[in-house]
Amino acid sequence: MSLAAELNLDIPFSDLRHETVLNIIHTANTLAALGARLFRGFDLTEAQFNVLFSLKHKNVKITQSDLGKRLVVTRASITSVLDKLQEKGLIERVIVPGNRRIHHVELTVKGRRLIDKIEPHYRQALQTVMSGLTEAECRELISLLERVRTTSRAQ
Amino acid sequence: MSLAAELNLDIPFSDLRHETVLNIIHTANTLAALGARLFRGFDLTEAQFNVLFSLKHKNVKITQSDLGKRLVVTRASITSVLDKLQEKGLIERVIVPGNRRIHHVELTVKGRRLIDKIEPHYRQALQTVMSGLTEAECRELISLLERVRTTSRAQ
DNA sequence: TCTTTTTTGCTTGACTTCTAACAATATCAT
DNA sequence: ATGATATTGTTAGAAGTCAAGCAAAAAAGA
Numbered sequence: 001m002s003l004a005a006e007l008n009l010d011i012p013f014s015d016l017r018h019e020t021v022l023n024i025i026h027t028a029n030t031l032a033a034l035g036a037r038l039f040r041g042f043d044l045t046e047a048q049f050n051v052l053f054s055l056k057h058k059n060v061k062i063t064q065s066d067l068g069k070r071l072v073v074t075r076a077s078i079t080s081v082l083d084k085l086q087e088k089g090l091i092e093r094v095i096v097p098g099n100r101r102i103h104h105v106e107l108t109v110k111g112r113r114l115i116d117k118i119e120p121h122y123r124q125a126l127q128t129v130m131s132g133l134t135e136a137e138c139r140e141l142i143s144l145l146e147r148v149r150t151t152s153r154a155q
Numbered sequence: 156m157s158l159a160a161e162l163n164l165d166i167p168f169s170d171l172r173h174e175t176v177l178n179i180i181h182t183a184n185t186l187a188a189l190g191a192r193l194f195r196g197f198d199l200t201e202a203q204f205n206v207l208f209s210l211k212h213k214n215v216k217i218t219q220s221d222l223g224k225r226l227v228v229t230r231a232s233i234t235s236v237l238d239k240l241q242e243k244g245l246i247e248r249v250i251v252p253g254n255r256r257i258h259h260v261e262l263t264v265k266g267r268r269l270i271d272k273i274e275p276h277y278r279q280a281l282q283t284v285m286s287g288l289t290e291a292e293c294r295e296l297i298s299l300l301e302r303v304r305t306t307s308r309a310q
Numbered sequence: 311t312c313t314t315t316t317t318t319g320c321t322t323g324a325c326t327t328c329t330a331a332c333a334a335t336a337t338c339a340t
Numbered sequence: 341a342t343g344a345t346a347t348t349g350t351t352a353g354a355a356g357t358c359a360a361g362c363a364a365a366a367a368a369g370a
Contacts, residue, residue, distance in 0.1 A: 001301065010214055017280070017285035020293045021186055027300040028183030029227060030307050031176055031221035038356085042258035047326060059165055066349060070162050072184060077327055079350060084325080086226050101335045101348050105185040123170070125310075130172035137299060138175045143298045144288065146156065152185050155280075191328085220318060234320060234355055239355080251342060256318050256365045 024148070031129065039123055043120050047073075047081045051113040052090065052107065053122075061104045064093075090114060179303070185286065188284065193280055197273050202228075202236045207245065207270040208277075216259045220247075245269060 003023050004012045013019035032046060039049045049125065050071050055062065062070075068078045085091045090111035093103040107115065130138065158178050158266065159167045159209045168174035187201060194204045205226050210217065217225075240246040245266035246256040260269065285293065 001307065002299075003301070007227070007305075009225070011212060012308060015281065016290055016293050017281045020276075020285055020288070020297055021281055023300045024179065024186060025183045025298045026227065027304050027307075028180045031179060032305050034174070034307055040359095045325060051225055057166060063348080069163070072166070073326085074179065074328065075347095075349060076329080076351080080326075099336080099348095103349080123173075126170065126172045126176055128310065129174055129307050130303065131297065132302045135171055138171050141296070141299045141303075142158075142175055142178045144299075145178045146158070147287045148285065148296075149161075149182050149185050150156065152182075152189055152284050155189055155283065198353065217317080228356085229358060230319060231321080231359080235356070254318095254366075258319080 057109045063102045210262045218257045
């Protein structure tokens, strides 16, 4: 269904570029909402899931700043998400000998167990949600989005 | 640039569907951040801009619930955004004779002047940000995203 | 009519996000 | 080495988001 129809607009889009941008944002919101619903079943927010997932799929030690870059949020945001995860006993901040400014963030046993339990459901949801596109179409979509970002970064 | 490179991941994506979903979300975030930067120059948040823009491009009277559906946020969210806009004197809630449950939301003169001032900058930014894609590519991108949403809605 | 259901807007509380500022620490340049 | 600069993590404050629950009002059904 067209976005204009979905949003019940009384005037169709007159600006193709505008329509494209809103389609990207609206699709992202739709996907994020599905994710949020899945994570809530495990008492996690999307941000909390993202941290756990990043920690699991990271080989080297990672600092809070690294995590921020990876998830594209500020250091201040990471601080508060980690606080919540630490309260729940899912991660720990490990002191790094030789550098008193940084912490290494690590999954606890409990944290690892939780993310291991969620991940199959997450993979399954991705599979389902993207089942409407072929592999070639996925690649095409990625390529178009990369070009949008490239232009955006030039701003 | 690939998303994996952008995020400095040490392992490339092994799951094409996952990569696609993250590309959509990350591109939307990038675009939203650009928007936020533009709106901040006019002392508006993105949510506030979205409300003003919707009000301007709406012919019929619109209630708070309508606005929520249009912007895909809950009624609770709309309430607080409207409170802020009302404090600034940019919108007003108009009592509807014959139905004491609803309000019509309308731009004030000040609100209309502001959105009129911002809109050309917004259009220009859209133009710039999407200049990397041809019209045909925009249509292709929209079509792929619509199919992702169609599948998502089936969940 | 009268009861039940639905819709509407609001409040509260939890969470995330940002910007701006800060202190502690590390790094760089002279 | 020492003074200037940059990085790291934190805090505080503002804003938005949602879910859940509420009261008032409207709509639907019996």
